Amino acid sequence: MMTAVIVASGCALWVHSLGPLPLEQTKQISTTVVDRNGRLLRAYAMADGRWRLPVEAKTSVDPSYLTLLLGYEDKHFYRHHGVDPLALGRAAIQLLIRGHIVSGGSTITMQLARLLEPRQNRSLAAKLRQAVRALQIEQKLSKNQILDLYLELAPFGGNLEGIRAASIAYFGKEPKRLTLAESALLVALPQSPETRRLDRHPAIARIARDRVLDRMVRDGRVSAADASQARAVIVPKLRKPMPVLAPHSADQAIAVMKNVPIIQLSLDAGIQRALEGLARDRAAALGANISIGLIAVDNDRGDVIAHVGSPDYFDDRRAGQVDMTRAVRSPGSTLKPFIYGLAFEDGFVHPESLIEDRPIRFGAYAPENFDMTFQGTVPVRKALQLSLNVPAIALLDRVGASRLSSRLKQAGGQLVLPKDEAPGLAMGLGGVGITLRDLVQLYASLARGGSAKPLREIMQVNGGDDRETLRLMDPVAAWQVGNVLMGTPPPENAAHHRIAFKTGTSYGFRDAWSVGFDGRMTIGVWVGRPDGVPVPGLVGRTAAAPILFDAFARTGKLPMALPKPPKGTLFANNAQLPLPLRRFRPLGELVRGGSEQALRIQFPLNGSRIDASSGENQFAALPVKVAGGVLPLTMLVNGVTVGGIDSRRQRLVDPPGPGFVRLTVMDASGAADTVVVRIQ
Incomplete structure (x- = not known):
């Protein structure tokens, strides 16, 4: 008995001496x-x-x-x-x-x-x-x-x-x-x-x-x-390389999520693999030193579903490890849709309005079109689809370069200006820097009805989403921009009216861009040399747009129609538009001679917040006061005519509901003034 106890005690002591299970290394x-x-x-x-x-x-x-x-x-x-x-x-x-x-x-x-x-x-x-x-x-x-x-x-x-x-x-x-x-x-x-x-x-x-x-x-x-x-199956004799899909995204993820064993991204491996293959094939055809950046985004969620930073991560000639989606480059004409969007929002122009494409000078600045010709009088719709420079700069002069810059920044588009320079008219033609990532975020906002959402690529561990929704522009204006861009002539052999897209070419043929969206996703493409050396003949329409259309095809998803037009969208041909909207008049034409004063909305002030609540989901009428202008005056709310303004230049307007409201007043000569207020 004693022997058994001694043996048992010895075994117990030996087991105890082994220590705890070494599970930490697992x-x-x-x-x-x-x-x-x-x-x-x-x-x-x-x-x-x-x-x-x-x-x-x-x-x-x-x-x-x-x-x-x-x-x-x-x-x-x-x-x-x-x-x-x-x-x-x-x-x-x-x-x-x-x-x-x-x-x-x-x-x-x-x-x-x-x-x-x-x-x-x-x-x-x-x-x-x-x-x-x-x-x-x-x-x-x-x-x-x-x-x-x-x-x-x-x-x-x-x-x-x-x-x-x-x-x-x-x-x-x-x-x-x-x-x-x-x-x-x-x-x-x-x-x-x-x-x-x-x-x-x-x-x-x-x-x-x-x-x-x-x-x-x-x-x-x-x-x-x-x-x-x-x-009978032959045994493999060589090891295969470990997968390296989305290398730039992965590198960024482990730099942010330190000591996390499994990092989940928003990417779709199938689409990522397809678009990496597309970038690799197109870069090889374009030249030895050409790189390509490409991003695809889910419109609703704002999630990045494909991110191609370069055609080949291991290609030193193309600086493959440099993520060109995050490189600041000149966007060429790709900011023009946002100029037009703010012009639509302000109510002084409509897609069917007429606008002049003729030689014009803004101080010492005289913009010219890419082909060095002028189209004369054209509809605003055509001016954007053909990417005419003079109409875009004329609209930007009216919208205001600083306002465009601040609105894009508000929606997450970080513009980089030359040192000690303020926003100017040249930014409408690419005189500013932006990344492909930010540009795609802005275009996805157009597809989302003017509501911007920061792009997400690293998924949260708990599956949550705490991103704040940002405002780019009015839903009606955003839809009008998308509707116009849907009619942009596609590249050769591509289907019409499938994608709302815009191309851009920076000064000196250094950057070629194409960004487009349908009802499901937004894709952006950048083509150029990472070192910024000019590439003669590198044009957005011929270098980047074909890649964009091919990218949509390679996702394996059929094109989805854009959302239906929001309530309040004005549909009319030029002859049916209110007189002030039939033709765009530059800012200088609003100045009156003699005793006439320029039309101006005195109240409410632009950008103000107004508490108009009067009970359960009810809002009190909003007083509008106007100064100057030639009678009769016409009042528009969110682009829709609601009637005239009396001789005292006052009117009560029923707010359509909480949120941003665009108030526009037009006079008999075609002059207009617009304010955007927030009803709460």
Whole structure:
């Protein structure tokens, strides 16, 4: 009795001396960046150079592989408590009969214990230690957790650890769908990972694979015919590179999300792969030093679904590791739609209004069109679709360059002006800097009805979204811009009226742009040299627009129509428009001679907030006071005529509801003044 107590006490002391389970090291894994659906975009090796990717057996591993693994290594895995007495007894009998170890009798849990505490030699003491650790592991972890941990730590040769790293490196795919030959090979490798390395000893690896197949046939888990076909499959002799999808996004993500093992991005791996291929093909056709930046955004969510920073991350000639979507470049004519949008919002022009495209001078500045010709009198719609410079600058002079700049900044578009310069008319033709990322955010705001949302690429761990919605312009104005851009002539051989888009070419042919949207997504394309050297003939319409249309096609999604026009949108041909809207009059034409005064809304002030609430969802009439102008005067609310103004130049207006309201007054000569107020 005393002897038994002494033995038991000694065993207890020995077990206690082993210390706690060394589970901390299992938390060390390769940082992985995944797409919105959990698909791997890019992984980074651990600090010591090992590849160890997180894995869940039930969701990310082929069931047939698990069947082979448990059938070959641990038939009673789900029934024992860490140690299989039958397997250990069989191993002991084989040792006695043959004089050497034939099989170790180790369970999956015991093998996991060996991985947690590597041993140098196979001995009875080491086996006993594994058994004790296996019992401890079974008490601490569930069967599924044990299997996941084994599949994460099992060695597969070289610096590969875990089933995912091995499957990707040897077969170029995730282990979700494995052939019988692949499954058998992956079962065989961890038993002797270095002597069976595929890139060094493929013949030995093949023999081990076939041994697994033979055992499975004897156990009735695999048919002889299937095993015969699997034996005929050649064992791969070279490792494949780890995936490097969206490298610029991944680099940015790990710089922001430090020490986070799994980072989820908003990207779609399928679309990302397709657009990376498109950029690579088009850059090769355009020239050796040409780079391409490309971003695709989901309109509703404001999520980036594809981000191509360069055609080839590893191409030094194209400065491949420089993310051109974040480079500040001259946008050419791509800011023109926002000039027109503010002009529509202010109510002094309509898409069907007429505007002059003739030589004009603004002080010392005399804008010219790209082709050095003038179109004469054209509809505003055509002026934007043809990207005429003079009408755009005339509208910007009326809207105000500072106002355009502040409105774009308010919506998240950070414009970079030359040092010590204030916003001027030249910004309408590209005399300012902006990134492709910010430009796409602004265009996505047009598609969203004038409501801007900061782009998101890194998903929050809790799945939340705390981004604040920003205002770009009135919904009616935003819709009118999209409707006009939908009619822009597409590049050669492209379908008409599928995408609302705009192109741009910077001064000196340094940057070619094309940004477009449909009812689902917005895509922006930049083409040029990263070093800013001019490329003769590099024009947005011929270099960037074809890539834009091809990008929409390669997403695999059919074009979606733009949203329906908002309430209050004015539909009329030129002859049906109110007289002041039929022709645009530059700012100078508002100045009167003699006793006449320029038309001006005295109250309410532009940009003011007015508390007009008078009860449950009711709003009191808003007084409008006007000075100057030629009678009769016409009042418009959000672009819709509501009647005239009396001889005292006053009127009460019923607000359409809470939010921003655009009030416009026009006189008999065509002069107009507009204010935007917020009703609350």
